[in-house]
Amino acid sequence: MPARLTENVPGMVYHCRNERGRSMEFVSKGSRGVTGYAPEALERGDVSYGNDVVVEADRDELWTEVQGAVSDGEPFYVTYRIETASDDVRWVRERGRGVFDDEGELEGLEGVIIDVTERKRLETELEEMVGRISDAFYALDDKWQFTHANDRAEELIDYQDEGLVGRNFWEVFEWATDSKLGERYREAMETQEPTTFEFYYPEPLDAWYEIHAYPSETGLSVYFRDVTERKERERELERSERRYRALVENFPNGAVALVDEDLRYRTVGGDPLDVADVTSEEIE
Structure with missing residues (x-):
């Protein structure tokens, strides 16, 4: 990719060899913002991206994921940690693919690496x-x-x-x-x-x-x-109220009242005139 086209791409555009050290053959100016290193330092090999920049604990997994995608002829999307020139640990996300010649032989890798520390x-x-x-x-x-x-x-x-x-x-x-x-x-x-x-x-x-x-x-x-327990309690209360309502409505002598938790009459059965000088309608 021509250098002038990479200047406006966020992150670090690269082309490298397919090896654990990730020897860089081209690195865009965005490398300073991502890694803290100048493009020339990575291209000359003064700093090895794979061995010096990628955090050691993430190197094996990164290699495995990239090689798996490349062998399947698929692009790779990987997230891992790097250590910058100022010794800060940052999270990056890399999107890349294998580069193959006309005979299908793998020549290297190319892609872009962006800082996703804030997102993480x-x-x-x-x-x-x-x-x-x-x-x-x-x-x-x-x-x-x-x-x-x-x-x-x-x-x-x-x-x-x-x-x-x-x-x-x-x-x-x-x-x-x-x-x-x-x-x-x-x-x-x-x-x-x-x-x-x-x-x-x-x-x-x-x-x-x-x-x-x-x-x-x-x-x-x-x-x-x-809310299963609550629903079961509600159903049990409904069944209980139906039973009591049936009892109230069929009570033979006197009056039976069913009240709610605030002592408000829910239903009255029997003949309240047998126990008080009021009607069931007046009570309810």
């Missing part, structure tokens, strides 16, 4: 914040891929124990496509309006959840909690 800091802060949320929480991007899920979310809905991050929501929960859950999620994304509702997750979860979904242009943030 924000991602770490977000992960810590998500971990402190007492409710279950997960985030989906605009392709419906899980990008975050706290421990509580995985505990409640990752019933296959395969992890959620990186997977597609509709593939994990195939049944959700034609469900109320899917309908409310799609509506939230289309209208960009938050939504709150209760939903029963079928087997194998077999649980009720209170769900709060907040859409944005980049995806959907979902907070939810297991």
